[in-house]
Amino acid sequence: MAPQSKLSLGIKRASRSHTYHRRGLWAIKAKHGGAFPKAEKPAAAAEPKFYPADDVKPRAPSTRKPNPTKLRSSVTPGTVLILLAGRFMGKRVVFLKQLKSGLLLITGPFKINGVPIRRVNQAYVMATSTKVDISSVNLDKFDDKYFARAKRIKAKKTERELFETEKEATKNLPDFKKDDQKVIDAELVKAIEAVPDLKTYLGARFSLRDGDKPHEMTF
Amino acid sequence: MVKGRTGQRVRLYVRGTILGFKRSKSNQYENTSLVQIEGVNTKEEVAWYAGKRMAYVYKTKTKSSGTHYRCIWGKVTRPHGNSGVVRAKFKSNLPAESMGRKVRVFMYPSSI
Numbered sequence: 481m482a483p484q485s486k487l488s489l490g491i492k493r494a495s496r497s498h499t500y501h502r503r504g505l506w507a508i509k510a511k512h513g514g515a516f517p518k519a520e521k522p523a524a525a526a527e528p529k530f531y532p533a534d535d536v537k538p539r540a541p542s543t544r545k546p547n548p549t550k551l552r553s554s555v556t557p558g559t560v561l562i563l564l565a566g567r568f569m570g571k572r573v574v575f576l577k578q579l580k581s582g583l584l585l586i587t588g589p590f591k592i593n594g595v596p597i598r599r600v601n602q603a604y605v606m607a608t609s610t611k612v613d614i615s616s617v618n619l620d621k622f623d624d625k626y627f628a629r630a631k632r633i634k635a636k637k638t639e640r641e642l643f644e645t646e647k648e649a650t651k652n653l654p655d656f657k658k659d660d661q662k663v664i665d666a667e668l669v670k671a672i673e674a675v676p677d678l679k680t681y682l683g684a685r686f687s688l689r690d691g692d693k694p695h696e697m698t699f
Numbered sequence: 700m701v702k703g704r705t706g707q708r709v710r711l712y713v714r715g716t717i718l719g720f721k722r723s724k725s726n727q728y729e730n731t732s733l734v735q736i737e738g739v740n741t742k743e744e745v746a747w748y749a750g751k752r753m754a755y756v757y758k759t760k761t762k763s764s765g766t767h768y769r770c771i772w773g774k775v776t777r778p779h780g781n782s783g784v785v786r787a788k789f790k791s792n793l794p795a796e797s798m799g800r801k802v803r804v805f806m807y808p809s810s811i
Contacts, residue, residue, distance in 0.1 A: 554811060564807045570709035603808035687709035693738040694713060695747035699811055 549582035554607035558614035561586060562606040562686045562699070568595050570685035574612050574668060581624045589665040592672070592682045597661055599627055608699045612678070613671045617664055630654075712803035713737055715753065719798050721779070721786060729792045731776070734785045736804055745778035745785055753787055754803045775804065 487493055494502065509516055555561070559575045561584070573595050576585040584602055588595030672678045688694065714737045721731040734753070739745055755771045763769060773789030787802075 552810070564711055564805065564809060569711050570707075606806065606809050606811045685707055685709050686711070687707075688711065688713065691738070692713075693744075694806055695739065695744050 548578060548580055549602055551578050552602065552607065554609075555584070555602065555605070556611070558612045560608045560610040560612065560682065561600075562608060563595075563600065563604065564606060565604045566600075568598075570687055571595050572608070572682050572684065572686060573600075574614070574682070575607075576614065576617065576622070576664075577619050579622070579624050583624070585619070585622055587661070587664055587668065588682070589668045589672070590661050591665050591669055592679060593685075597622065597657075597664060599624075606699055610678070610681070612668065612675075614668070616667045616671065619664075621660070712754075712805045713748075715785075715802040715804045717755065717793060717797045717800055717802050718784065720793075730788065732773070732787050732789065732793050732797075733779055734775070734787045734802055734804070736783065736785055739783040739785070741783050742778045742781050744783055745775075748775045748785060748804060749777065750808060751775050752805045752807060753789075754805070755789065755793055755797055755800075756803065757797070757800075773802075 492499070500506070505516070555575060557575060557577055561573050561575050563569050563571050563573055563586075571588070571593050573586045573588055573593070576587060576597075579585055579599065581599075582602070583599040584605065585597065586595065586600050587597045590596050669679075672682065715734045716737075718733040718735055720727045720729045721733060722728060736745075736748060739748065751774065753773045753775060755773065757769055757771075758767050759769055760767070771789050771791060771793060773787050773793075776786045776788050778784070779786045
C-alpha cells in the first residue's frame with residue numbers, strides 16, 4: 481500500500497474511512513461473508529512448572545567410538561616378539577593378530593617354548609625383525625570373549641557350605657582350548673621348521689648380559 | 700621376585716645406581732631422584748629410556764605378602780644434565796638409605 485503521508489507526528493493525511501477504503505478491507509470482508517477473518521490464535525502452551533535459571537543448550541552425546549590401540553609399525557602378523565614382563569618374560573613368541581580390545585594375540589608355539597595362546601599388551605613387548613609365515617593359520621575363532629574367565633555358577637549356599645572352602649576351583653584348561661592350541665601349533669611349527677635355527681631361537685629366552693646397552697641394540 | 704622360579708633366570712632390566720635426590724647446593728627435593736643407568740653416557744642416549752618403569756627393590760626384616768622383599772615403583776622422567784644421568788619419580792619418595800644402591804630400569808613400556 482502506498483505510504484501514508486503525515487501532516488505531523490500522529491496526524492495522517494487520509495482519514496479513517498479513506499484508508500479503510502484504500503486498504504480494501506471492504507473487499508476482504510465481502511470475500512469472507514461479511515465478517516473480517518480472524519486468525520486462529522495458537523493454543524496456549526501449558527505453563528511449564530520449572531524454568532531453568534540459565535538458558536543452557538543440552539550437550540549432545542558424543543558419537544566418538546574408541547579404537548583399539550594403534551599397532552606399532554614393527555608389529556605385523558608373524559613377527560617374533562620378546563615378552564618383557566610376566567610369567568613368560570624373556571620368551572620369544574609369535575604374534576598372531578590384534579584383538580578388538582587392542583591386546584595382541586600371541587602363541588609360543590606351545591610345543592617350542594611353553595607359551596600358550598595368550599593375550600599380551602603391546603607396551604610389554606619388543607618386536608624383533610624376525611618374521612614367521614603365518615598365512616596358513618586360521619585365527620577367526622579367537623577374540624576377547626574366548627579369553628573371558630569362566631563364570632562359576634553359584635548355587636545358594638547353606639551355612640555349612642559357606643564354611644567349606646571351594647575346592648572346585650579347578651585350574652584345568654577346557655579341552656577345546658587345548659585342541660585349538662594343537663591346531664594352531666601344527667601349522668606354525670611346520671612354517672618354523674622350514675627356517676634354519678628358528679626353532680632353537682624361539683626356544684631360547686632373551687636376557688640382558690653384562691655390557692649390554694638396549695638403547696644401542698637393534699632387535 | 701617371581702615365586703620360586705626354578706628355570707633360567709633372565710635379566711630384562713638395566714641396572715642403575717641411585718645417586719641421590721635432585722638438589723642444589725643447599726636444598727634438596729626428595730620427590731625426584733637422580734639415577735645413573737649403566738651404559739648411558741649422554742643426554743641423547745637417555746631418550747630411549749624416557750618413561751621406562753623402574754623398581755627400587757629392598758629387603759626387610761618382616762614379611763609382607765609372603766616375602767621379605769619389597770619394592771618402590773617409579774619411572775624415568777627426563778635426562779639430568781649432559782652425561783646420561785636421569786631424573787626419576789617414584790610412587791613414594793625413595794628413602795635416604797637408597798643412595799648408592801641399585802635400581803632396576805625395565806624395558807617397558809616399550810616402543811620398539
